[in-house]
Amino acid sequence: EPEVTQTPSHQVTQMGQEVILRCVPISNHLYFYWYRQILGQKVEFLVSFYNNEISEKSEIFDDQFSVERPDGSNFTLKIRSTKLEDSAMYFCASSFLRATDTQYFGPGTRLTVL
Amino acid sequence: AQTVTQSQPEMSVQEAETVTLSCTYDTSESDYYLFWYKQPPSRQMILVIRQEAYKQQNATENRFSVNFQKAAKSFSLKISDSQLGDAAMYFCAYRIGGGADGLTFGKGTHLIIQP
Numbered sequence: 182e183p184e185v186t187q188t189p190s191h192q193v194t195q196m197g198q199e200v201i202l203r204c205v206p207i208s209n210h211l212y213f214y215w216y217r218q219i220l221g222q223k224v225e226f227l228v229s230f231y232n233n234e235i236s237e238k239s240e241i242f243d244d245q246f247s248v249e250r251p252d253g254s255n256f257t258l259k260i261r262s263t264k265l266e267d268s269a270m271y272f273c274a275s276s277f278l279r280a281t282d283t284q285y286f287g288p289g290t291r292l293t294v295l
Numbered sequence: 296a297q298t299v300t301q302s303q304p305e306m307s308v309q310e311a312e313t314v315t316l317s318c319t320y321d322t323s324e325s326d327y328y329l330f331w332y333k334q335p336p337s338r339q340m341i342l343v344i345r346q347e348a349y350k351q352q353n354a355t356e357n358r359f360s361v362n363f364q365k366a367a368k369s370f371s372l373k374i375s376d377s378q379l380g381d382a383a384m385y386f387c388a389y390r391i392g393g394g395a396d397g398l399t400f401g402k403g404t405h406l407i408i409q410p
Contacts, residue, residue: 214396224340224386226397237396270338283330284398286340 183207185287187273193293194263202258202290204273212236213256214274214284215248224272230256231279263294297322299389301401308377309409315362316372316404318387326392329363329370334384334403343385346370348392374406382408 186205194200206213215227229236230248245261256275260267270289276282298321308314320329331343346354346363353361358375374381387401 212396216398223402224388224398224400226399229396239397272340274340279396283342283345285342286332288337288339291338 185273185275185285187271187287187290189290190288191291191293193295196265196294197262200260200263200292202260202271202273202292204256204258204287205254206256206273206275207277207285208254210275210277210285212276212279212282212284213248213250214276215258216272216274216286217241218270218272218289219266220269227258236279260292263292265294268292268294297324297389297391297399299387299399299401301385301387301404303404304402305405305407307407307409308374310377310379312377313373313375314377314406316374316385316387316406318370318372318401320368320370320387320389322368322389322391324391328390328392329361330388330390330398331359331361331370331372332386332388332400333381334386335382340386344372377408379408379410382406 188203213230218224226239228238228242247259249257272289273287274284276284300319327348329346333341333343344356344359360373362371384403386403388398390398
């Protein structure tokens, strides 16, 4: 069964460094998403992406974040200058359609900022 | 803004018994979708069941079923014949139909299965 994959599973970085989290969505899906989950808290929507541009973003997704689909398979989330509070689990998700379709999640990347 | 409330931080059930997890939501929309996701210790979010608001019939997936009360804005998940593998965090989630993309999640219910 097709699934969303994410790399790395765990990323440790120093405060102020840039990180790139990678995702490979399900191959025929058209919509891509990033969510984050700070330890012990609820999952929060960051951004959605379709047709090579941002479709929607939350207030969390400020200028330090960016997303990109650099090729036909990968979808990346870049955090430009990491802060301690960026430590969280980051989930990528994809869906075939937009409004009506189920989003399928990847296993997540645990980001630890020291 | 839409909100999703899960009032039970933790639930415990004996193996083979039935348990119901509660979820309420607040919205002024008429077209929306509701989901239950499971997050086992591996942390991956796995879809359990979904419900379209326009459907009156409650969704069912094997041992999992929902009780969708649209007027009360309630969306509970019933797990029958609980199994050890059902132990996980369960998140209720909401999404507006026809527009906004992001899922709004509740805080989750930690389900413990007693052998």
